[in-house]
Amino acid sequence: MNPCPCGFQGSDRCRCTPDQIRRYRDKISGPLLDRIDLQVDVPNIPSDKLVEGKTDGDSSNTVYQRVQTARQRQLGRAGKINAKMSSREVVKYCVLSEPQKALLHRAITQLGLSARAFHRILKVTRTIADLDDSATLNIDHLTEALGYRITLSR
Numbered sequence: 001m002n003p004c005p006c007g008f009q010g011s012d013r014c015r016c017t018p019d020q021i022r023r024y025r026d027k028i029s030g031p032l033l034d035r036i037d038l039q040v041d042v043p044n045i046p047s048d049k050l051v052e053g054k055t056d057g058d059s060s061n062t063v064y065q066r067v068q069t070a071r072q073r074q075l076g077r078a079g080k081i082n083a084k085m086s087s088r089e090v091v092k093y094c095v096l097s098e099p100q101k102a103l104l105h106r107a108i109t110q111l112g113l114s115a116r117a118f119h120r121i122l123k124v125t126r127t128i129a130d131l132d133d134s135a136t137l138n139i140d141h142l143t144e145a146l147g148y149r150i151t152l153s154r
């Protein structure tokens, strides 16, 4: 999905009004948005960087290795990847501390999310921790997972 009707939000080329942007984003229903785990703003990459192939961030090979390690961790723990975990497995493997639980409940209330979203956020948090090679969930993992929810809610 584009960030605005013209697709150039954030650059000089965009002439969309805040009202147009809100109406455009409202076209996605709440229940559908509820099922989208990763809502990420993707900035435009300047064309010269694309042409040279020089973009910021880790190389594809580094990322590939990290994803493979995280997948192995998931299969070793639950016998399946995090996305396939049942509600019971989420409760078992995505253990939050009391302050983390309080933060998550506050965020869910503020964002108007459902019980389904609650479990989905926990799975994403677990996956971020796996990519971080961490056995436990910390507040950074949780806030990153919540951050992916907040993007389109602004």
Ligand SMILES: [Zn+2]
Residues within 6 Å of the ligand: 004, 005, 006, 007, 008, 009, 013, 014, 015, 016
């Ligand atoms: Zn625009």
